[in-house]
Amino acid sequence: MSAGCGGRKHRAGGYTLAELLIVVGIIAILAAVSFPALINMRNSLRQTELDDRAKEIFTVAQNQMSGLKLCGKLPVPQPEGSDGQKMDESMVPSDYVDGQGEKPDTYALCHGDSSFLWMNDTAFAPGLVKDDGGSYVIEYNRQTGRVYAVFYWEERGGAFQRDSQFSYPEHFNQYESLDLRGPVNRKNRMTPSVGYYGGEAAALVEGTENLEFAVILRNAEELQVTISMDQRLWDRTAYQIEIGSKTDPEHSPVYTYRLKGRNLSLQSPVDAVQSADLGFDVEAAGDGKSQYTITLAVSGRGFILRTIFPASPRGTICGFR
Structure with missing residues (x-):
């Protein structure tokens, strides 16, 4: 007689074929859902x-250019394989806006x-x-020594990475009808696998040279600074303003501010006045600049500003980024 209730045999431990197929099917579905997301994440990181x-190359190249310009040794375009080639008149970057920044007229290629x-x-x-395994091209203006943009690509993509399909100047602005330049086209650059930095960023760097400011001691009670600069810089401005002190010239007050959009935040000193007097409604002048006013300090707590600052105070911009 067989052991067990009612004479029935018990099934040995394990899974049936149907159960295994169900598990495999669930795993396949999960993989199908998650795999594209993993691919997109990997491509985005790349x-x-x-x-x-x-x-990084843009920053290093601009530093090099600035040094060469200071020494009067800006590179002169030569035949291919040397320090740069003149751009054809038809080579106009798609992110270049006439009057904003300096149009590049030369490119230097490090490839092969x-x-x-x-x-x-x-x-x-x-x-x-x-x-x-990397290649890059630097676009710059040979008259001013200003770098406009940099493309960087790697022909050998490495493990689990696609090889770059980018070629310069063939893909100067586009790859298979996809625009490549600028932050808005970041996703498009994933197709040929090429990095880019410049355009508007280069224009922002140039704009810092055109920042103007004036220090005013209004009614001997309020210390103010009027800033005049290109509106495109407002979103990325951080600077220090050092105002000369007549009572302690060796330790002149330094005010550090950050301007982002229409919001002004004081970085230091912690006890300085948080300005509310921003003239954002001032229309841009013919040179494309607009201005606003910062109140740095007001009379109070037993001191009078005219005892600290001259009637016509002077200041310097200590830093800008």
Whole structure:
């Protein structure tokens, strides 16, 4: 007789084929849902790496250009394979706006046998970058030494990364009808796998040179600073204003502010006045600038500003970014 209730046999431990198929089906569904999201996340991280690399090269190149300009040794465009080539008149960056920034007229390409000397003593020397599998092109204005933009790409994408399909100047503005320049086209750059930095960023760098400000001691009671600059800089402005003191010249007050959009925040000193007098309604003048006013300090707590500051105080911009 067989053991067990009612003479029935018990099934040995394990899963039936139907149960296994159900589990496999659930795993397949979960993979199908999550895999595209993982791919998108990986591509987004890769794009961030490429754009950051382009930004690093942009910064180094601009520093190099500034040094060469100071020494009167700006690179002169030569045949391919040297320090830069003149851009054809038809080569107009898609993110260039006439009157905003300086249009590039030269490009320097580090790719294959093409390299240039003025980046040799940097972390992005042509030889080092080529060994790393990377290539880049720097677009700049040879008259002013201003870098306009940088493209960076890697022909060999590495493990689980796509190889770049970008080629310069063939893909100067577009790749297969996809615009490549500017932050708004970040997703488009994922297709050819190329990083980019410049355009509006370059214009912002140039605009810092045109910042103007004046210090006013109004009625000997309020210390104010009137700032005049391009409106495009308002979203990224942080600076220090040092006002000369007649009572303690060695320790003149320094006020640090950050301006973002229409919001002004005081960084230091902590006891300074938080200004509410911002003239954002002032219309841009013919040079494209607008101005606003910051109140730095007011008379109070037993002191009079005219005892600290001259009747016509002077100041300097200590930092700007």
